[in-house]
Amino acid sequence: MNLKINFSAGISDEVGMRETVITVSSNPNDLLKCIEEQIGFPVRSKVGTRCMVLVNGRSIKKLIQEGATIQEGDSIMVVPYLSGG
Amino acid sequence: MLKYDKELCTGCRLCEVICSFNRFQIIAPRQSFIQYVDNWPQVGFIDFCRQCKGQKCIEACPQEDALFVNEHSMVELNHAACTKCLECSELCPFGELPVNGGYPLFCDTCLGEYSCVKWCPTRALSRGDE
Amino acid sequence: MGEKIPGYGGYILEVDLSEGNINRQPLDEELIKEYIGGKGFASKILYDELPSGIEPLSSDNMILFANGPLTGTLAPTSARSVLSTKSPLTGIWLDSNCGGSFGPELKFAGIDLLKIKGKAKTPKYLLIEDSDITLIDADDIWGFDTFKTKEFLHQRHPGTKVACIGPSGEKMIPLACVQAEGRSYGRGGGGAVLGSKNLKAIVVKGNEGISVYDHNAFVNSCREAFGELMLSSDSNGSRPIYGTSCIYSFIQEAGVLPIQNFKGSAFPGMERINEHSLLENLYEGNRACFACPIICSKHSLVKGGKYKGVIGEGPEYENVWSFGPQCGNSNLGSILKAEYLCDYYGLDAISTGNVIGFLMECYEKKLIPETEIGFNASFGNDEAIIKLVQMISKKEGIGELLGKGVAKAAKEIKGGSEQFAMHVKGLELPAYDPRGAVGMGLAYATSDRGACHLRAYTVSSEILDSTARLDPLTAEYKAELVKIEQDWFSILDSIGICIFANFGLNQNQLTKLLHTLTGIKEFSSLVKLLTIGEKIYNLTRLFNCREGLKRDSDMLPYRLIEEESPHISARNNTVPLDEMLNEYYFIRGWNKEGIPTSEKINELGLKCHEFEN
Numbered sequence: 117m118n119l120k121i122n123f124s125a126g127i128s129d130e131v132g133m134r135e136t137v138i139t140v141s142s143n144p145n146d147l148l149k150c151i152e153e154q155i156g157f158p159v160r161s162k163v164g165t166r167c168m169v170l171v172n173g174r175s176i177k178k179l180i181q182e183g184a185t186i187q188e189g190d191s192i193m194v195v196p197y198l199s200g201g
Numbered sequence: 202m203l204k205y206d207k208e209l210c211t212g213c214r215l216c217e218v219i220c221s222f223n224r225f226q227i228i229a230p231r232q233s234f235i236q237y238v239d240n241w242p243q244v245g246f247i248d249f250c251r252q253c254k255g256q257k258c259i260e261a262c263p264q265e266d267a268l269f270v271n272e273h274s275m276v277e278l279n280h281a282a283c284t285k286c287l288e289c290s291e292l293c294p295f296g297e298l299p300v301n302g303g304y305p306l307f308c309d310t311c312l313g314e315y316s317c318v319k320w321c322p323t324r325a326l327s328r329g330d331e
Numbered sequence: 332m333g334e335k336i337p338g339y340g341g342y343i344l345e346v347d348l349s350e351g352n353i354n355r356q357p358l359d360e361e362l363i364k365e366y367i368g369g370k371g372f373a374s375k376i377l378y379d380e381l382p383s384g385i386e387p388l389s390s391d392n393m394i395l396f397a398n399g400p401l402t403g404t405l406a407p408t409s410a411r412s413v414l415s416t417k418s419p420l421t422g423i424w425l426d427s428n429c430g431g432s433f434g435p436e437l438k439f440a441g442i443d444l445l446k447i448k449g450k451a452k453t454p455k456y457l458l459i460e461d462s463d464i465t466l467i468d469a470d471d472i473w474g475f476d477t478f479k480t481k482e483f484l485h486q487r488h489p490g491t492k493v494a495c496i497g498p499s500g501e502k503m504i505p506l507a508c509v510q511a512e513g514r515s516y517g518r519g520g521g522g523a524v525l526g527s528k529n530l531k532a533i534v535v536k537g538n539e540g541i542s543v544y545d546h547n548a549f550v551n552s553c554r555e556a557f558g559e560l561m562l563s564s565d566s567n568g569s570r571p572i573y574g575t576s577c578i579y580s581f582i583q584e585a586g587v588l589p590i591q592n593f594k595g596s597a598f599p600g601m602e603r604i605n606e607h608s609l610l611e612n613l614y615e616g617n618r619a620c621f622a623c624p625i626i627c628s629k630h631s632l633v634k635g636g637k638y639k640g641v642i643g644e645g646p647e648y649e650n651v652w653s654f655g656p657q658c659g660n661s662n663l664g665s666i667l668k669a670e671y672l673c674d675y676y677g678l679d680a681i682s683t684g685n686v687i688g689f690l691m692e693c694y695e696k697k698l699i700p701e702t703e704i705g706f707n708a709s710f711g712n713d714e715a716i717i718k719l720v721q722m723i724s725k726k727e728g729i730g731e732l733l734g735k736g737v738a739k740a741a742k743e744i745k746g747g748s749e750q751f752a753m754h755v756k757g758l759e760l761p762a763y764d765p766r767g768a769v770g771m772g773l774a775y776a777t778s779d780r781g782a783c784h785l786r787a788y789t790v791s792s793e794i795l796d797s798t799a800r801l802d803p804l805t806a807e808y809k810a811e812l813v814k815i816e817q818d819w820f821s822i823l824d825s826i827g828i829c830i831f832a833n834f835g836l837n838q839n840q841l842t843k844l845l846h847t848l849t850g851i852k853e854f855s856s857l858v859k860l861l862t863i864g865e866k867i868y869n870l871t872r873l874f875n876c877r878e879g880l881k882r883d884s885d886m887l888p889y890r891l892i893e894e895e896s897p898h899i900s901a902r903n904n905t906v907p908l909d910e911m912l913n914e915y916y917f918i919r920g921w922n923k924e925g926i927p928t929s930e931k932i933n934e935l936g937l938k939c940h941e942f943e944n
Binding site: 122124125126127128129134163164165166167168170172173174175177178180181191193195196197198199 | 564565568569570572573577578579580581584585586606607767788791794795796797798799802803830831833834898899900901
């Protein structure tokens with residue numbers, strides 16, 4: 117399925133865009149790989165230390181832990197690993 | 202000599218901190234030979250001697266032996282002869298000179314160490330051509 | 332008394348405005364070892380010297396400005412100092428932290444702690460030039476806004492740094508803050524306390540130096556610390572570019588951005604506000620606080636539209652929220668204007684925006700007639716926001732009530748509005764909806780100054796947690812997280828560096844900075860520092876308990892407990908406060924009423940006779 121993906125703050129500078137559309141399967145374990153292949157951003161090596169991927173505002177790691185699936189209309193966001201504001 | 206790119210400056214004053222720290226072993230920004238002047242809300246600029254070739258300061262100085270060129274080919278102040286008139290600062294083509302206790306201060310690049318360049322987080326300060 | 336301890340300014344300055352007495356005393360070594368500086372000093376002094384029951388706006392109240400040992404040094408982000416007093420907004424403990432350059436200048440003048448007591452008979456300002464300290468008549472500047480005050484005093488006293496109040500502080504409005512060289516001692520009404528003492532400003536110039544215990548070791552520690560900060564994707568990635576609003580998109584995405592007084596899920600034009608649009612439309616340049624490489628501050632300019640030409644330092648994330656989503660407003664120019672006005676008059680922008688959003692909900696629910704306001708005040712009306720900021724700052728019309736804070740406003744307006752007056756202990760909630768990150772609910776409820784995001788900041792851990800141990804929507808592990816952060820942040824607020832440095836630096840690095848600067852043996856142990864942090868947090872708690880606070884004050888607004896979050900990501904959650912609170916009290920060693928037990932008090936080496944049984 118095709119899903120909109122947003123890039124927050126400094127991530128948008130690193131990938132060169134604020135949003136785009138990617139093609140993903142329902143398996144959250146594939147999501148990071150899809151992002152890497154389609155955007156060219158090495159998210160797998162950075163996730164957890166320099167960035168995090170949110171699906172509907174919830175961390176991808178939580179999703180995988182819960183055994184949840186990616187669904188039509190889900191919102192994806194790649195976020196830099198940030199502190200406060 | 203020390204070079205300054207105002208566009209990169211953020212007004213953090215680390216140059217002031219390290220200058221005084223290296224010269225006097227205390228953190229005393231007010232005594233530093235490089236002084237930041239703010240222009241809120243914009244970032245301002247820093248005052249410091251560029252050790253330029255023009256040496257208008259020596260020309261301007263009404264005292265005979267207050268300002269001289271030392272063995273490192275740099276302008277240096279002889280405190281005993283200085284009357285604190287600050288004509289040197291008035292006529293400096295780069296702006297004003299930092300002042301402490303009334304005396305103008307002439308950066309000597311820490312004799313080639315350029316401490317402030319090492320600590321400037323944005324590289325607003327850099328080494329210029331000698 | 333021996334020599335000055337390295338790293339410290341060396342003096343306590345005590346000013347009694349009633350008598351006109353000025354007394355500069357060497358700083359006590361015991362105080363340093365037990366309480367470090369900043370918030371630590373404040374907790375000890377206010378607990379010992381301010382008996383309970385004092386009226387915050389009376390001459391009996393005291394107000395402190397305290398530096399940390401790292402303030403004004405080579406350590407990165409060493410700009411910070413703390414204002415502390417009994418709050419006229421909440422009636423309880425207040426400590427308020429400020430960056431910029433004022434605290435460091437006080438430090439260069441030799442001052443680690445400034446204590447201001449009593450009340451001047453006529454307006455004064457305090458002038459400090461190293462050991463030369465005088466009280467000067469301020470009749471000619473009483474009434475000046477904070478920018479004019481700063482400019483005037485800079486001209487009269489070249490080379491100084493100025494902390495001052497504006498008309499709002501002079502009028503003792505409980506939301507009034509203290510402005511200091513473009514930054515603020517924001518929350519809780521510190522400005523009103525200075526106003527009640529007839530003290531318009533503190534003007535300082537310091538020519539002295541701060542000595543360092545181990546020159547090379549300190550330089551190396553600082554060098555390492557700068558290096559670490561430059562590796563962080565926060566302090567050297569998003570924050571310098573986007574400012575404090577770098578978190579905006581992710582907070583919104585996670586369902587934690589409060590909209591329309593914490594009840595809305597969307598507002599017209601909301602897609603127009605985020606960190607990208609701020610960068611594109613407002614930011615003109617960067618500004619750094621003293622010794623800071625993170626450069627989070629921006630200065631902005633409105634380039635078109637109704638508010639063309641408005642400038643200011645900011646807007647900060649909290650103010651983008653308080654005048655933006657909190658009020659259902661997407662006009663960026665008005666957001667900057669509102670923040671500018673808060674700086675101009677000297678008002679806390681978080682509380683001001685929060686209470687305006689509250690008023691808008693009351694207006695839409697017809698709990699208050701339009702005639703009482705004077706104009707349409709529905710959500711999204713940017714002109715109403717600007718008018719209301721003006722009215723609050725000048726105590727005009729409905730602004731007088733709003734300036735007392737949202738808790739008092741709701742008490743007066745009634746009609747069920749108390750259920751959506753978003754405050755804890757009288758301090759207005761900032762820009763995080765804890766139904767989307769429940770740890771913040773516990774943080775707000777147990778913060779020593781009322782609803783505050785800076786005593787424990789659990790949002791990033793809860794949402795971005797890479798171990799997946801934490802779930803933002805459940806109570807598990809939150810008590811532990813909040814307690815640990817509160818204790819550590821007490822240390823951060825005592826040593827004089829910025830909370831943003833805490834992200835890039837680990838605790839051992841900060842310990843090393845402290846130890847190489849001061850040479851104090853106790854400061855070389857992280858364990859000992861954490862104990863001091865716990866002690867400070869318990870002391871401010873005891874200050875509040877002495878004022879009568881207990882469990883029923885550790886509450887959250889009805890809306891957060893009983894009304895489900897309107898945000899999809901928060902999955903209809905409410906805050907499971909009771910569960911977290913029970914566990915929190917247990918971990919803290921407090922009794923079921925939330926009062927530290929005598930075992931805990933003794934364990935921490937506190938002498939609080941009222942609580943020993």
